[in-house]
Amino acid sequence: MRPKPGEAARARLEAIWRVVARLPEGSVSTYGGVAASAGLPRAARLVGRALREAPKSLGLPWHRVLGAGGRIVFPAGSRNFREQRRRLLAEGLTVVRGRVQLPRARDLDALLWGSDG
DNA sequence: GTTGTGACATTAT
């Protein structure tokens, strides 16, 4: 017997929620990445839906989910945009022009090698 | 059943 319609969809949403809930503080992922980790490759849009439908009681770290290239998908200056940026900054991340400045290998080198390490 | 839209992604131009 195949699952009733709506049940499978619910399962997908919950799978996505689980993945998002496991995102470590100070780290970030993307819609596509979350979808893939949830076993739903190429279902990035579904992740957006899932986050929108997510009950607040779950307390999901939705701010750690970004668009491709670490971009904040909300319209610049919108309430959600500022909220997300605020939370990201609070976790020690760097946000420049609506984008999370992901640590590059070069910078890490400079950081590790910089002081006569 | 088709069309349009959405917290998106990838590839090509």
Next chain:
DNA sequence: CATAATGCCACAA
């Protein structure tokens, strides 16, 4: 950088 095309899943009209 921007645009267009295609893919993906779900929902509303």
